Amino acid sequence: xxxxxxxxxCFSGHDPSGGAGVQADIETIRALGCHACSVLTALTEQDTHxxxxxxxxxxxxxxxxxxxxxxxxxxxxxxxxxxAHAETALAVxxxxxxxxxxxxxxxxxxxxxxxxxxxxxxxxxxxxxRLLPLAxxxxxxxxxxxxxxxxxxxxxxxxxxxxxxxxxxxxxxxHEPGEEVRNLLFFPNGRVEASNWRRLPGEFHGSGCTxxxxxxxxxxxxxxxxxxxxxxxxxxWQALQAAxxxxxxxxNPDRLFWSGGC
Numbered sequence: 735x736x737x738x739x740x741x742x743x744c745f746s747g748h749d750p751s752g753g754a755g756v757q758a759d760i761e762t763i764r765a766l767g768c769h770a771c772s773v774l775t776a777l778t779e780q781d782t783h784x785x786x787x788x789x790x791x792x793x794x795x796x797x798x799x800x801x802x803x804x805x806x807x808x809x810x811x812x813x814x815x816x817x818a819h820a821e822t823a824l825a826v827x828x829x830x831x832x833x834x835x836x837x838x839x840x841x842x843x844x845x846x847x848x849x850x851x852x853x854x855x856x857x858x859x860x861x862x863x864r865l866l867p868l869a870x871x872x873x874x875x876x877x878x879x880x881x882x883x884x885x886x887x888x889x890x891x892x893x894x895x896x897x898x899x900x901x902x903x904x905x906x907x908x909h910e911p912g913e914e915v916r917n918l919l920f921f922p923n924g925r926v927e928a929s930n931w932r933r934l935p936g937e938f939h940g941s942g943c944t945x946x947x948x949x950x951x952x953x954x955x956x957x958x959x960x961x962x963x964x965x966x967x968x969x970x971w972q973a974l975q976a977a978x979x980x981x982x983x984x985x986n987p988d989r990l991f992w993s994g995g996c
Contacts, residue, residue, distance in 0.1 A: 747816035752940030782983030841946035867899030
């Protein structure tokens with residue numbers, strides 16, 4: 735029998751198209767040598783173009799699933815994706831309070847890749863007030879960072895996220911103009927590290943889920959935050975480079991690119 739794999743607990747939504755959400759988490763985490771366990775925060779009606787409807791799961795069910803799981807197995811890291819409702823955010827914050835020292839990677843999913851709004855003001859307040867203070871790393875894209883911080887300048891957004899309690903902030907720049915994608919990693923000491931990645935043609939479904947899950951898996955294996963952030967970006971870029979079509983919309987990242995993939 736093999737040794738126990740580090741377990742990463744994911745609070746994520748279900749994407750029926752298989753490109754984002756919990757399936758993206760599971761594929762990424764297993765590809766990086768960890769075991770994914772999951773609690774579904776919401777069901778969705780969506781395709782490769784956009785999210786059409788979200789069906790949040792009751793907070794009580796989310797809490798009970800997590801409590802039963804945590805009573806049985808140790809968790810080395812936690813990843814939060816789609817929450818969809820403020821009550822869900824509060825339930826997850828309560829669960830995290832019982833996991834001192836376990837790194838939390840927060841992917842603040844505020845809108846779908848196709849543009850559908852996935853967060854109201856109550857959820858934004860819960861993320862700012864209850865989840866950011868628990869986050870080892872928060873991984874918003876530039877649109878999400880601006881919405882959380884309420885300012886345009888991305889460096890000011892990163893400082894805001896750290897001021898609200900996150901230890902590290904990795905802001906991704908795929909929505910910004912330019913031939914390269916520039917991501918910014920904010921450190922607790924005020925340092926900001928920029929990483930530039932060649933912009934790939936096309937649009938992708940689940941890139942943010944892939945990045946956040948990769949960071950969580952690498953932290954679960956004991957990597958430091960800066961190394962985890964850089965290796966997670968590299969993994970995500972390679973998965974996007976190997977992306978393949980499934981429907982008539984956004985392409986699906988191939989998170990098994992290292993094995994020959996599709």
